[in-house]
Amino acid sequence: MSSRAASLPEEGRLRSLVDFYSTQMRTSVVAQLQYRAANYFYMLGMVAEPVIYLVVWSTIAEQHGGAVNGITAGQFAAYYIVWTLVRNMNIVFGAPFWEWRIREGRLAGDLLRPLNILHYDLAYFAGWKFVVVGLWLPIAVGLSAVFHPDLHPSALEIVVFIIAIWGAYFVRSMFQATLGMLNFWTTRGAAVFDLYMATEMLLSGRLVPLALMPGWVQTLANFLPFKWTFGFPIESLVSNLSTRSLLLGLGAQVMWTVIGYVLFTFAWRAAIKRFSAVGA
Amino acid sequence: MNTLRVGWLYFKVGVLNELQYRVNFFVQLLQSLIQVGTGLVMLSLVYSHTTELNGWKESELLSLLGVQILLGGFIHTFIQPNMELLMQDVQQGTLDYALTKPEDAQILVSVRQVRIWQVVEVISGLVLLIVGLNGVKSSIGAVDALAFAFALGIGGVLVYCFWLILTIGAFWVVRMEHVLELFEGIYQTGRWPVGVYPGWLRYSVTFLVPVAFAVTVPAQALTSRLHWPTLVLSVGFGVVLFAFTRWFWRFGLRHYSGASA
DSSP, X not given: OOOOSOOOOHHHHHHHHHHHHHHHHHHHHHHHHTTHHHHHHHHHHHHHHHHHHHHHHHHHHHHTTTEETTEEHHHHHHHHHHHHHHHHHTOOSOHHHHHHHHHTTHHHHHTTSSSOHHHHHHHXXXXXXXXXXXXXXXXXXXXXXXXXXXXXXXXXXXXXXHHHHHHHHHHHHHHHHHHHGGGGTOSOTHHHHHHHHHHHHHHTTSSSOGGGSOXXXXXXXXXXXXXXXXXXXXXXXXXXOXXXXXXXXXXXXXXXXXXXXHHHHHHHHHHHHHOOOTTO | OHHHHHHHHHHHHHHHHHHTOTHHHHHHHHHHHHHHHHHHHHHHHHHTTOSOBTTBOHXXXXXXXXXXXXXXXXXXXXXXXXXXXXXXXXHHTTHXXXXXXXXXXXXXXXHSOOOGGGHHHHHHHHHHHHHHHHHOSSOOOHHHHHHHHHHHHHHHHHHHHHHHHHHHGGGTSSOOTTHHHHHHHHHGGGGSOGGGSOHHHHHIXXXXXXXXXXXXXXXXXXXXXXXXXXXXXXXXXXXXXXXXXXXXXXXXXXTOOOSOO
């Protein structure tokens, strides 16, 4: 993480960081644009998940006079189509990839680089998002043509949504990185990662809109980080949240990013002490 | 006969290899429990808002979920590891080692690996299936059970063919690892009766991607919904797809130039 290179003056450091981000992001855009077919395979596989949920809930809505808990088929369509964008945005350098990074000996090289290791992943995946969103647009148009979403966002909601999908990206990045530290202690983290994913699935609004969950689950979800990576960004666009809830949501994302970063820093410091490079 | 002998030999070596990593059994057990748990939560959520989905009651859908997880376990044990290895071999140029062996190459690439701990998934699917069937009113006769086993076997063949066709794509498009996500995503459609999907999707997951034949048809056999023509159609489709896969494999091989050529 740290090197013995001469430190830059404060002013220069910020400028070089901005420079680093824009270069790294452009690199990943160029790199990922070469793999359009691979990216599409990945996306089509991913789109299957919300389409299944959408079909199941629309079927139930139709069986019960058009709505489940007051949510109509068109609103489900809006929820799950926006879901596909949010899901694309919160694909980050996941915990299981830390195992790959350690096993393949890449970490040893990464440690020699001067910036905090998070910057490399954050910048690379952030650049990739621009490719992903571009490739996502035709999918969104296709899904909208088939499922007729009921979506009428206000200007404020659109602005909050654009900020919230990046908030979701940061919250999820921090927590996945923290979880990834587990790989320094065990090579069999898979079950723990699965457990985390399952919890996220249920408490984030990824499986179903949280409004369909029992009351106590909804309350619980408010106090955990998961909801702010899925449910909140989606609902900021599709539900009529009050201005207060919208701003509170963005505040919660900032708070969870900070908490996640602090957790990561502690875990990273403990983890790096245990690390001995492959071949050392 | 020789095919069976080669398959059995690779199977034995594969099992011995896997038995070295016993802790993986417990990891797999935990993963299966999580998978089943999430499936059950989704089912109970759906049925807390309705009593039947497209004519399927909760216990019937539980059986369907059981079949889907069971077949998924079979795929993860026998089919997927081989297909992943094949893709990796094409990427790294090591497929030549398999091609130069005297045995038929399609057989070799289909039996080289086995992930035996994934059998836990087969068992957990079976448990769900039995629990689900206990809740289904009508009793299951010997004929139903036979039809189920037969349909499931055909389902296995169909999924194998589909996976191999996808993987053969690696001869043209080298970077194929995301196909795994594509398959896993599409396979999830099997958790729900194919009848709930709108027409275009229903036909896609029946003929384009044979998930409906592989999962829904066996489950229909157990819940007394199976019409004999469906089973005959499924057999016919299996034969045609298998022949096509064989042809496509040879066609793909002709386009494969190897790593050192």
